[in-house]
Amino acid sequence: MSEAITTVLDETRIFNPPQGHQGHIASMQEYRTLRQQFETDFDTTWRELAREHLSWREPFTRVLNSENAPFFRWFEDGKLNLSENCLDRHVEAGLGERTAIIWESEAGEVRRYSYNKLLSEVCRAANAMRELGVESGDRVIIYMPMIVEAAIAMLACTRIGAVHSVVFGAFSPLALRDRIEDAGAKLVITADGGGRRGGVHALKPNVDEALSEGCRSVAHVLVVRHAGNEVEWSQGRDINWHDALNVQPDHCEPLAVESEHPLFILYTSGSTGKPKGILHSTAGYLLWARVTMRWSFDFRPETDIFWCTADVGWITGHTYSVYGPLANGGTTLMYEGVPTYPDPGRLWKICADHGVTIFYTAPTAIRALNKAGDEWPNKHDLSSLRVLGTVGEPINPEAWMWYHDVIGKGRCPIVDTWWQTETGGHMLAPLPFATPTKPGSATFPLPGIDADIVDEAGLPITEGGGLLIIRKPWPSMLRGVWGDDQRYIDTYWKEFDGRYYFAGDGARRDEDGYFWVMGRVDDVLNVSGHRLGTMELESALVSHEAVAEAAVVGRPDAIKGEAICAFVVLKCEPDDSLVEELRAHVSKEIGAIAKPDDIRFADSLPKTRSGKIMRRLLRDIAAGREITSDISTLEDQSVVQKIQQDRP
Ligand code: ATP
Ligand code: MG
Secondary structure, three states: OOOOOEOOOOOOOOEOOOOOOOOOOOOHHHHHHHHHHHHHOHHHHHHHHHHHHOOOOEOOOOOEEOOOOOOOEEOOOOEEOHHHHHHHHHHHHHHOOOEEEEEEEOOOOEEEEEHHHHHHHHHHHHHHHHHOOOOOOOEEEEEOOOOHHHHHHHHHHHHHOOEEEEOOOOOOHHHHHHHHHHHOOOEEEEEOEEEEOOEEEEOHHHHHHHHOOOOOOOOEEEEEOOOOOOOOOOOOOEEEHHHHHHOOOOOOOOOOEEOOOEEEEEEOOOOOOOOOEEEEEHHHHHHHHHHHHHHHHOOOOOOOEEEEOOOOOOHHHHHHHHHHHHHOOOEEEEEEOOOOOOOOOHHHHHHHHHOOOEEEEOHHHHHHHHHHOOHHHHOOOOOOOOEEEEOOOOOOHHHHHHHHHHHOOOOOOEEEOEOOHHHOOOOEOOOOOOOOEOOOOOEOEOOOOOEEEEOOOOOEOOOEEEEEEEOOOOOOOOOEEOOOHHHHHHHHOOOOOOOOEEEEEEEEEOOOOOEEEEEEHHHOEEEOOEEEOHHHHHHHHHOOOOEEEEEEEEEEEOOOEEEEEEEEEEOOOOOOOHHHHHHHHHHHHHOHHHOOOEEEEOOOOOEEOOOOEOHHHHHHHHHOOOOOOOOOOEOOHHHHHHHHHOOO
């Protein structure tokens, strides 16, 4: 399906880690030693890590069971409870008064939950769910704004062995219904509404509409009163969250479940097609959430204030807003509102107000905030920041540089983390106080992660472009696609006959061995026999001072195979000379082969609700085809119509 991908961009800047602080992994030497340990003593190294970092009810003896590969089982004869690992063990260690969650609303209201308070709320919620008939293994849909109750609901599920499936609050009733039916959920937990752009985004009416057809499995809807909007009430079915919790004791014995007990189902972003319902299980996922917090972010639970801006409706919100920080007994921040409300300085104000030390966001946000101008971050004291993370898409070197210089003031290491809903936690990432970084590269695989770049035949590529794969299983890997074993096998294991996990992304390795994720294999362009990744072409465009964001796709061309079609969002008004100037700029940056044939200006690009560019739609638009693929996760349907209207 794919020959080697041609490398075009030549990024040579390199940044050494800051001096004077010893990270959890302190040097490249230590990193290499640890990697070597996983290589030579795979079972023992994972065994020790799992014993050290998790609190077990029943210890495991077997590390990995590959008998039924690719349905791998980790630590299978052990038992534990996830909420106990995230709450009780910290309270028992005397940390009950430490702040677990800081929550801020769009209007500026702040609430703090200590570990003591969070534990008692989780217990009440778990008791209430049990009283509503939820048992171990039952599925619970969580459709909520970014409020603490969302995290409480997730943790309460884990306390009694229920399997949660969080559905992002901006999804439509139809998308919600699909997910409720797919999961066969017994309970839906929602809120009346959430705060958004100074107004209210209603949620409960969407649940009512979703449940108006099908959804026979749902017995009850638990409703948090939050935004105060009026909602209809279905007697017998709908239960007020606060009333239900108030009558419950604040103690609930955590259920010890097997390591492989299903933990949650979560849908992918739908960038490349219909979303996949990814299934994760308990122990392996939790282990990697805890360990990657330390390795990739150098998380210090005693002193750090960690803020991941992702909504809990996405894997990043699961692993790094909730489970990772809490598994470590640290403090995590949740913000309910849009990043640019009331002005584009809002995120920076929150960082300054709460003394955020580690900040984790997505390239889409970085590009948007860069476009808004440096005056916004410059208004706020960002000196508490010490590590800056990014995830979700390849980050263009110029956006990386802005993050590094303007937000981090050159002090903070940039941690570009490559991973997926399927991987549960980080796979490629620099170690902030050990790895020299290069703008646009996620650097190297974390210890224990046997990631590589290979050609079609599965042979490693020492330098140049190829396919990103993971060779050995890892604890937080997906356990399947919910209800569709065949799709699991076909999507991830077929490409290399079951030998490797195939991620679906293209990557190149440079002469120093650094990994550069170049975009989706589905999006690779074939121009005159050269296979070009989207990341490098788009990065060349973004490196022009007038460009805020760009998406590049191929359009069928009789001579070249594919012509390069670029959709460009500008920082300024377009003028007549800009098209030629941008073509010349790309040609100068990466060579004539990459010179775009078409450049089309747009106000915005079609994105998934998790903020990723949906190039498959642009491909249809560029080719003048009708859009027939799944657009259920498209953020703003009008963007597509607008781009279609202003044809060149
Ligand atoms: P779908 O699988 O439904 O098409 P999706 O792949 O966008 O959607 P996610 O699991 O949210 O769903 O995203 C994972 C993908 O995001 C990765 O496969 C990769 O393409 C991209 N990605 C995430 N982090 C990075 C990163 N740091 N650098 C480059 N790409 C990244
Ligand atoms: Mg994917």
